[in-house]
Amino acid sequence: MxxxxxxxxxxxxxxxxxxxxxxxxxxxxxxxxxxxxxxxxxxxxxxxxxxxxxxxxxxxxxxxxxxxxxxxxxxxxxxxxxxxxxxxxxxxxxxxxxxxxxxxxxxxxxxxxxxxxxxxxxxxxSGHRSLRQWLFAEFPYLAYRYPSLRHMIAFRNRSSILKRVCAKLLNINPNIDLPLPAKAPYQDSRLQAQRNHSATPKRLDSRGVVLLIDSFTALFHPHIVTDALKVLHAAHYHVITLHPTSQSNAPILDSGRSLFSQGYTGRTTKQARALIDKLQPYLALNYRVVGLEPSTLLMLRDEFLMLNLGEQAKTLAQNTLLFEEFVARESHVGRLALDFTPSEGQQVMVHGHCHQKAVGALKSMRKVLRLIPNLKFEFIQASCCGMAGSYGLEAEHHELSRKMAQLELLPALNAHPDATIVCNGFSCSEQIYALTERKPLHLATLLARHLVHQ
Structure with missing residues (x-):
């Protein structure tokens, strides 16, 4: 083998x-x-x-x-x-x-x-094939190639008949709506495009940051990117953005998380090599790579090291940070020149993505939340939310998926029905919305809302 x-x-x-x-x-x-x-x-x-x-x-x-x-x-x-x-x-x-x-x-x-x-x-x-697994693996790529998929998903979510058909044909969970992409994926604004052009690497830059925008954030929650940029620009970082369509007339730029999760390691390796090649000039000049989605960003520090990608993958892993890790680190060394407005009695419940917990990134979340004066926050001591990528979308896993959420997550949220929920994981946020109809905020959005306008 x-x-x-x-x-x-x-x-x-x-x-x-x-x-x-x-x-x-x-x-x-x-x-x-x-x-x-x-x-x-x-x-x-x-x-x-x-x-x-x-x-x-x-x-x-x-x-x-x-x-x-x-x-x-x-x-x-x-x-x-x-x-x-x-x-x-x-x-x-x-x-x-x-x-x-x-x-x-x-x-x-x-x-x-x-x-x-x-x-x-x-x-x-060995030849095992599953149409459902292929669809989940290829979804980001299909969504960019066929934007009409959004309308098909919206139609399925509104129709009980289509939910039953999808359950019958693909064994997709009919009890919850499928995540619906935004009307328009993230694209650089004219101003950000100018910044990207002017920030072409020429020299070492201790304040240079590459904001790596994963497919799921770009497709489903482009506002999170806008909020992260607000925070980073307000702190005077030189930010360039890399997102799935950064390379015109080329395959989308992506870590391959959805492919890897379904066992398509060959395709994942090709995606990883393309991404590493694109990032090399910035890594050579001391730029840090910062990401918003834990399961995607942490691939660069973990799974990429198992894909036979050589020394470049090790260099990338050493220079890659989650958004909260970057903000916490920069604050600690005194480089984060930001002021935040005090919270007005706001109660925040924080749910960490499992991969955040696995690398200890919730410590950084705690440090960053403390930057907002008077903010009352509590971390939910919970296991996996139960969505776990595509697991909660698969009909045969519906019961166990819900039970996982019911261990600690749902009871904690039910005990604070008026609290703001902060959650950086895409799957976690979708599970919370599917089971409670409450929309969590990404940490970047919470920070952007509390920025003192300069």
Whole structure:
């Protein structure tokens, strides 16, 4: 089995450890599976926080990281091909929502999200085909190529008959509306285009920032980009924007998150190479790459390093920050020249995306929220919201998706019905809106609303 991802970091895993219990087949991939030491921390019934929402809502050990490891070890001791035909393993991995809770909370940082990505990639290579998975994987690219998709989605959301048809043909969850793209995706204004042109890299620039706008923010919430630009420009940063259509007459510029999530690692690698090539001149001149959507931006620090992209990917990973991480860092070193108007008794409830939690970015969220005088905010101690990319849009996962939201997220929101919700994750925001009809704000929007006009 030719591996889709690079597992070489696990080459020395288990060396000198008589209890490593590494399977006979699978090479370094099997060693990555074997970092699990069966401590049982992922199977504690009272586990709070991020750790494995599918186990938390079912109590089924096979739907925990440790349970998945045991299934993987069993099939990899038979053969590599056995991994693709085992029904129990397929069911178990189907309910892994790639939240990376295990990578954060496991003593040995078991990376089940990456393991699932390899599994899905091998399924694709073996000839497994699914129209629904292809649509989810290719959606950003299709949306740019066929803008009329917006009207089709709106029509489906209004029609109970079409919801049933989509459920029948594609097994798409008929109980919630599909996310509806904005009428017009983000495009640079004339002023921003001039800034981009004048900011063509020529020299080192400690205040140079590349705002990397992912497909989902550009397609669904272009106002978030406008708000982020307001904040960065008000703080006197030299901002250039890169967004899906930054390259005219070329494939859209994108990290490939939707492709990767469905196992299309070959296509993801092509997208990643194009993005890295575009960013290289700015990285060479000390620009930082800042992103708005956690699942997309953090690919550049995590998954890109497993796509055999060389040293350039490592350089990119070292210079990539979430919007909240950048603002917090710049504030800490005294470079953020911004004033904010005090909050007038506003209560804010903050829900973190699982990948934010996995890298500890909620600390930065807390620091940035404190920049707004008198702001009362509370972080919701919750696991995955249950949307998890396309998981909550799939009909067979409707019940578990809702149960995940009901663990802590929905009770916390119901306890504060008038609070403003701050949430940076696209999937999280869509799940909250689908289940509560309350529209969360991105942190950039909250900051922009409190800017003191200069």
């Amino acid at each position: 030719k591996k889709a991802l690079d597992w070489s970091n696990y080459h020395d895993q288990g060396m000198g450890d008589a209890y490593a219990d590494i399977p006979k087949h699978g090479g370094n991939f099997a060693k990555a599976v074997s970092v699990c030491i069966r401590s049982g921390v992922c199977q504690q019934p009272d586990n709070k926080g991020v750790m494995c929402p599918s186990f938390r809502v079912t109590g089924d050990p096979k739907l925990s990281p440790g349970g998945r490891v045991q299934l993987l070890k069993a099939v990899l001791n038979q053969s590599e091909d056995a991994m693709l035909s085992d029904h129990s393993l397929a069911t178990s991995l189907e309910h892994c929502v790639s939240c990376k809770g295990c990578k954060r909370d496991c003593e040995n940082s078991l990376d089940m999200a990456a393991i699932k990505a390899e599994y899905l990639a091998q399924k694709r290579r």
